[in-house]
Amino acid sequence: MGLNSLRFPLQNEKPCSQPEPSIALRVGRNDPAKAPPATFEGIIGKSSALRRVLQMIETVAREDSTVLLLGETGTGKELIARAIHGHSSRNARPFVKLNCAAIPTGLLESELFGHERGSFTGAIAQKIGRLELAHQGSLFLDEMGDIPLELQPKLLRVLQEREFERLGSTRTQKVDVRIVAATHRDLEGMIIEKQFRSDLYYRVNVFPIQVPPLRERPDDIPLLVEHFVRQATQRMGKTINTIPQDTADALSGYRWPGNIRELENVIERAVILSTGPVLRLSPRDLKSRIMPGQNSDRQQTLEEVERNHILNTLRDTRWVLSGANGAAARLGLNRSTLYFRMKKLGITRSVESGPRTQNLVVMERE
Secondary structure, eight states: OOTTGGGSOOTTOOOOSSOOTTEEEEOSOOOGGGOOOOOBTTBOOOOHHHHHHHHHHHHHHTSOOOEEEEOOTTSOHHHHHHHHHHTSTTTTSOEEEEETTTSOHHHHHHHHHEEOTTSSTTOOSOEEOHHHHTTTSEEEEETGGGSOGGGHHHHHHHHHHSEEOOBTOOOOEEOOOEEEEEESSOHHHHHHTTSSOHHHHHHHTTEEEEOOOGGGOGGGHHHHHHHHHHHHHHHHTOOOOEEEHHHHHHHHHSOOTTHHHHHHHHHHHHHHHOOSSBOOOOHHHHHTSOOTTOOOSSOOOHHHHHHHHHHHHHHHTTTOOSSTTSHHHHHTOOHHHHHHHHHHTTOOOOOOOSSOGGGOOOOOOO
């Protein structure tokens, strides 16, 4: 599908002198002579934010460096990882993925490194881990922030020494693999809270790529809508070639907290409910959804309001408490009172806020 395909009518559509005012987009085959170039590795879009990401993919794919994909869930980080692998010299070798959040902690080591027979209860046969399966290829570690602390040194060894042992084995094995990791979590904040090792972070953060959320790519929404409508109609054996103006406006104006994954699900539901050639989706269905950062109709407690207000002020001041521009002054409190309120409300994050170390606060987790 081309980047500008929504601008063209159906190939066999008859011209009309007065186009129907309620129609905004038409979904179907385009004139082959007018079809623009194909998309990049299945990544659909033409926005400047996405193009910057694609340029970074092309730059790093030629090298063999570790890549860290950062961004919200549902933004398509796996597609980007596949594009990096596909444009690398390893593209003829395996692309293996592992969702670290989907595997129970006790089984993650076995899934990643493999195990020997009898290494633990239930290990009735030798198992090859994802790391070995990806030898000479690429290993995509999705949700890397969910790797437990006790497993992180072993992954660090793989990145530094290119070697590991299977669970229950004493034989060291060499491995040649490129790591592409992804997370939606704040790894730097996790380091401060002692939930993630700093040495692993600096080793994996060689080439970070920030994947933009869909709300920062509004120009891409019509293209994605067309793509998902086509996918759903082909799968369900339906014909939908028209999107009303109010539906198009609602889809483009919605902020999509679930990003591309949410858009795909909304379009699939709309295709299911549409009985004719027109996509049926009530704008009210989207307006009733909770926006990013938007509170639901539930009333917040006084404690929640106070906690959110203090947190926002701390972020604005880079977690500096004292001084004329510190959080305490902005809140109209003295430093000790603010510290007491933070402890009471469970605000435990410690953040480096600059060279003036006397203004830093280090707080232990309750």
